[in-house]
Amino acid sequence: NEQFAQDELAPATVKFTGPYNPADARTAVQSGNADATSTGTGSFINLIAQDQPWVAFAIEYYDGDSQGIVAAPGTGIDSLKDLYGKTIAIDSKGATGDYIVHQAFANAGLDASQVTEVEMSPSNFSAAFSSGQVDAIATFDQNLASAMATPGAKLLVNAKEYGNLNVSIHIVSQSFADEHPDLVKAMYRALVKESDKAQEHPEIITDAYREFGASDEIVDQVAKFDVPEILPIDADGLDMLEQQAQQYVDFGFIDALPDVKSHVMDCTK
Template identity: 55%
Template sequence: MFHSNFSLRRVAVAASLWLLFSGGVALAEDAVTFRAAFLPTANYLTTIRTTGILEKELAKVGAKAEFIGPLDPFSAYNAVTSGSADASSTGTGYFVNLSAQKSDWVAFALEKYSGNSQGVVAAPGSGVTSLKDLYGKKVGIDNPGATGDYVLNLAFKEAGLDISKVEKVTLDTSSFASAFASGQVAAISSYDQNFANAVATEGSKVLVTADQLPTANWSIHIVSREFAEKHHEALKAVYDGLVEEAARAHANPALIPDAYREFGASEELAKVVAGFDTPKILPLDAAAVADLNRLGQQYVEFGFIEKAPDIANYVVDLSK
């Protein structure tokens, strides 16, 4: 009797182990949690967090979503590199920079727009009415090699002007508005809230917007290479959720200015944001890779990086 029960137990244990290991891939995928370190900007990885869309898509493959933030960009990227999160968002320029450093990030969704949310704006009372008027003057940018610096360099190149005749001043997010309004800088080159706030300032003048330039600077959603390689189905579900969120924004354009209001934007700023192009979500296919490789060459030309990376090595195409 004892021997019989022991044999049955052995069979049961063996069967349980077989089920566990033979279904290992599915069970591992079932246990996946996609942890998004989101930013206080109205990109779709941020706006989707309150909709249930991502949770719905991930549930189809037995996975879950967790949102961490809002975090400033550096804290968000540190959260991923430290293993506390799996994904975040950035600009394509910063992504090119990361790729040039052979980082462990890969891009999985491109959030593309016209570029009218980025540009160079002259401060009130500066007397500046053209890009050339900025010679010998200070221009506020977010960080060297970041979006504002890129737009400024590209604008000067396209106008046939010498960027070395401008003094660039690095400003943090909290000081953009005061530096602009007080005349500490003659102009700012920036994007999103900083750009919108400058446009909304009485007496300011928009000198150029990125949609007037051959830009390849958009938003992009990035994930750790480890997550992308281990959890393709879950990442595809996230991509599908972002596509659905983009469709929701196109059906209701108020979604994006409302998101900025949530993060403290004034009504004047929200009105400017409402005029920005509504982004699309696109895969990192051959066309997107070509655009980002072109951006990499521009980054080399502007002295931001020494050598352009082959972006094909840093993306996953979820349209396949």
């Protein structure tokens, strides 16, 4: 919703219609109320494994410290193994929270099937976490920051510690990519410029959180997270996505490897 996108995409006009949670954002694109959105790379893999018509055009890469598992206050849980027999809130099966649980447990040599994952909307995470409805949450970004800022909560692991491949990705509908490849590339260039600016001025990110109503405690935690950078889906980006797709097969999230290459655009070409 800032001038950086409009400058790059002119004479086309740009309108921000959010904020949405990722699921609602995808619905907005599919219904024609938006043309582009962002999600997790794992969610993208899950979508294209179902032959849904999406094209990814930019990876938003970060080191993983903004994803993790946090134990709720009063649970006495101090480690991942303490979660055996307990409940963990996730966004949905096959999405980022589910990936966090499986990758963290696999890296620790633990069995993820020994915990009960509870699917819920991210908008309900905070209430479920603070009221004791779940023993822990596996989440990301502002929801992770909110959990970490909850008195008595304990961060058990973050994604820097377990070989994370799940980051953010920018996507458009297949029809939009086919009809407007020039605009997709312009969106990529705009994101790169803003990403470069954010590396020197990370308050761009925290100011956005404040604008959308985040508390000072959440903003203070978000400010400690790694500042993302925009990368193309070139040969290296494609390789990373294909590696994560193999993890999705290994975890049983999808039955077979999707044709990732046919659902991405290298905007450097």
